[in-house]
Amino acid sequence: MWKWIGGAAVCCGLAGLIRSEYEKCHFSIEHFQIASEKIKTEKKIVFLSDLHSQEFGKDNVELLSAIDRIRPDMIFIGGDMMVTRRGKEGEARQSDIEARKQIRVAVRLMLRLARNYPVYYGNGNHEQRLEWERERYGRQYQTYYETLKDGGVIWLSNQNIAIDEELAVGGFNIPKKYYQRFVSEGLTGREIEKRLGRADRNRYQILLAHSPLYMDAYREWGADLTLAGHFHGGTIRLPLLGGVMTPQYQFFYPRCAGNFEEKGKRMIVSRGLGTHSIRIRFNNKPQVAVVCLKKKV
Numbered sequence: 001m002w003k004w005i006g007g008a009a010v011c012c013g014l015a016g017l018i019r020s021e022y023e024k025c026h027f028s029i030e031h032f033q034i035a036s037e038k039i040k041t042e043k044k045i046v047f048l049s050d051l052h053s054q055e056f057g058k059d060n061v062e063l064l065s066a067i068d069r070i071r072p073d074m075i076f077i078g079g080d081m082m083v084t085r086r087g088k089e090g091e092a093r094q095s096d097i098e099a100r101k102q103i104r105v106a107v108r109l110m111l112r113l114a115r116n117y118p119v120y121y122g123n124g125n126h127e128q129r130l131e132w133e134r135e136r137y138g139r140q141y142q143t144y145y146e147t148l149k150d151g152g153v154i155w156l157s158n159q160n161i162a163i164d165e166e167l168a169v170g171g172f173n174i175p176k177k178y179y180q181r182f183v184s185e186g187l188t189g190r191e192i193e194k195r196l197g198r199a200d201r202n203r204y205q206i207l208l209a210h211s212p213l214y215m216d217a218y219r220e221w222g223a224d225l226t227l228a229g230h231f232h233g234g235t236i237r238l239p240l241l242g243g244v245m246t247p248q249y250q251f252f253y254p255r256c257a258g259n260f261e262e263k264g265k266r267m268i269v270s271r272g273l274g275t276h277s278i279r280i281r282f283n284n285k286p287q288v289a290v291v292c293l294k295k296k297v
Helices: 002-024 058-070 096-116 125-132 140-150 189-196 212-221
Strands: 028-036 043-048 074-077 119-122 154-156 159-162 167-172 204-209 225-228 258-262 265-269 287-295
Touching: 043 058, 058 096, 058 287, 074 204, 096 119, 096 140, 119 167, 119 204, 125 140, 140 154, 154 159, 154 167, 167 189, 189 212, 204 212, 212 225, 212 258, 212 265, 225 287
Parallel strands: 028 287, 043 074, 074 119, 119 154, 167 204, 204 225, 225 265
Antiparallel strands: 043 287, 159 167, 258 265
16 A cells, blocks of 8 residues: 555656646746726836746747737836855855856846837846855846846836836845845835835836835835735645745745735736746746736726
8 A cells, every 4th residue: 555655646746847847838928907096098017027047948039929929018027037046155256157157048038128128127136146245246246237238228226217207116126134034024114215215106106126025115115016026926836825935934925926905005926937946836837927007997
């Protein structure tokens, strides 16, 4: 009997791994509609997050083709488009060749997108690590930033800007201490304001804030809509229970993917496009989020 149970477990495990490999290579396109009195003209936004150097076809041709079919007015980037890892004490600095390889996929995708669309880029913890650990990564953060900026990407590093008369977008660099494992509170709207400035109350204010843990602070700051990612949908998603585990070791955290509303403010949390460290997806396909902003009638 135990031999039969062991064999069944092995078969289930192999089936799960095969399914995971399939899911990692096949993204879904999911639409969200939001109505607001601040919006007069309909706007279509594609939101991409957590690519982690994943490629859907050579040079992401499948992803680019899907975005072209959507025909968005603009593209928002939620961060973690490459993979960086924590440096160890005494570890040698990366070579320039290693650095270029690390950001190659993200650079090619961003430059291609910026040819056809306005692209607004907010940092995730993997981009910020390039700056936090300069002894390991050297000028890689500056090189990445300058390359994307020269290619037309609008980089929002603790910056809030008006896009037009109706829409504003800010990119908030979440401080390192709020990415620590098991941390789930402490950030306030006042701290965001000190770093990012005041929210635009006259326009529909969108905030690119990589971690969804701090929705209360984003709402307190004044974000009408926060776009987040970071949690990869919980890696494995179970019926009724949702995502199993986040990178910050919250288990079955309810906001690891989806569309949430509290006190008239919204947060959309992307399941992301790639993986790192734990390279598994189950019942949790990569996601391209399409946000349609409409006039409230």
